[in-house]
Amino acid sequence: MSEAFVLARTEDKAVAHGMVTEELNAWYGRMHALRNINLTIEPRQVTAMIGPSGCGKSTLIRCLNRLHEVVAGARVGGKVLLDGVDVYAPGTDPVDLRRRVGMVFQRPNPFPTMSIFDNVVAGLKLSSRQGRQRMAEVVERSLKQAALWDEVKDKLNQPGTDLSGGQQQRLCIARALAVEPEILLMDEPCSALDPVATMKIEELMRSLREAYTQVIVTHNMQQAARVSDFTGFMLMAEDRAGELVEYGRTDQVFTNPRDKRTEDYITGRFG
């Protein structure tokens, strides 16, 4: 895969983007889902969120791109700063934010009525941004970034759902990359995939590191250890609210955790 394609982004080549959460809280109706999360997403690094099921990892990253509030009755408190600017400030456009902070979901979800080509450019076509003219270029660039180009370049007009699970997930990644986000969030992107497809996606994450800031939620500790630079460990407290127990460089968290609960989780005593 050519380096040139990774680096040939039409915007923000030199700027690295990071996020910080300050006392982030989230509720689903009355249920407190996240408590006082203070987290730093370092630019051009891969940050992994690990923890047992239900600890709030997915809720946390959905707060980062304001997808949490789409659920009826859901609420957010605290601040989330993207390059120093609070994305929850009144007057911020969540639609624009979500273009800048992209997301890939656990189950691949290509648009069923669209071809592979249309899927990749869906974000561009549907949000009335410029770029209509060079769509074929965008498709090739995004599919190459997602390591899918060679497998689909001869069948771009076939339905997006005709691909295997792993290919569909890479298509979704290509679709997310096509709008050139500043940050890429991935919510357990490999949990619905077989080991070979998982390996390809992990390689992909490594190759994207230079151009993108990535956050990955995973329940697979080994995966977190393999791909990430920073790791955050979360736990569900007694009142079912998720808390950030520990956060630091991946090698430190996994070899020398500061909190006993982290150590217990990592060594498999629970979770």
Next chain:
Amino acid sequence: MSRSRLRTRKVTNAVMLGLCGLSAALAVIALLAILSYTVGKGLPAIGLKFLTSLPQPVGDPGGGIGNAIVGTTVLVALACGIGIPAGLLAGIYVAEFAHPRVAVVVRFVADVLFGVPSIVTGVFVYGLVVVAMGGYSALAGGIALALIMVPIISRTAEESLKLVPNTLREAGLALGVPLWRIILSVVIPSALPGVLTGIMLGLARVAGETAPLIFTAFGSRLNYKGVDEPIAALPLQIYRYAISPYADWQRQAWGAALILIVMVLLASVAVRLLTRKRSSNLGR
């Protein structure tokens, strides 16, 4: 599992399967009976003159349902022009945008409207439109039929939209696409087969409605003169001919009935053919 219990289960299974098959057969037989009887009695009346000429007084030779065919087409087109947008927008609103309590109310109202007898709808439109306009008209007929169509289309559209997985909406949102655009370009195309079925059901239903037309379109023995004039319609013609004591008219009624069934069938097939390419691949 004990032998006798196994035997009981096998027997029950066979009996239930038999009942299911019997019910299916009965439904098909009923449909075939209606169709074949209509075809048998109606086909002799069909001819080019029958399809194109105006009704004649009893006793005069010839006469046909030309104006009724045009009239039904006009009325159904009016009903679709009013009813499809209203029904679709209502269905989309309830499925995608409405606050849950508002959705409950709108759904309830739609269900009540669906249950209103069509003759009552006709009388209502008589009081509202015919009196205001000073006379019967195709427009009043179209409005009455639209009122019957709207709840059918709205409910089926709503149910079809709700079947589209939420993951698709989230995928669109995560790309920074506004919600209305996602609904227009992703959700509705995915729900299209169901939505179209609802539209076809509505169309088939109103094409055969007679009672509301009695008070609104009224019927006519003349050619189409405009939407503000009374207009002929196949169901009205069938009704008036069928209850008449004249054998010739009764024969024509059968022919008209056959034509009506054929028209609705052709419309259904045409819609399915035209939209075949856009069928969704939600199966995967």
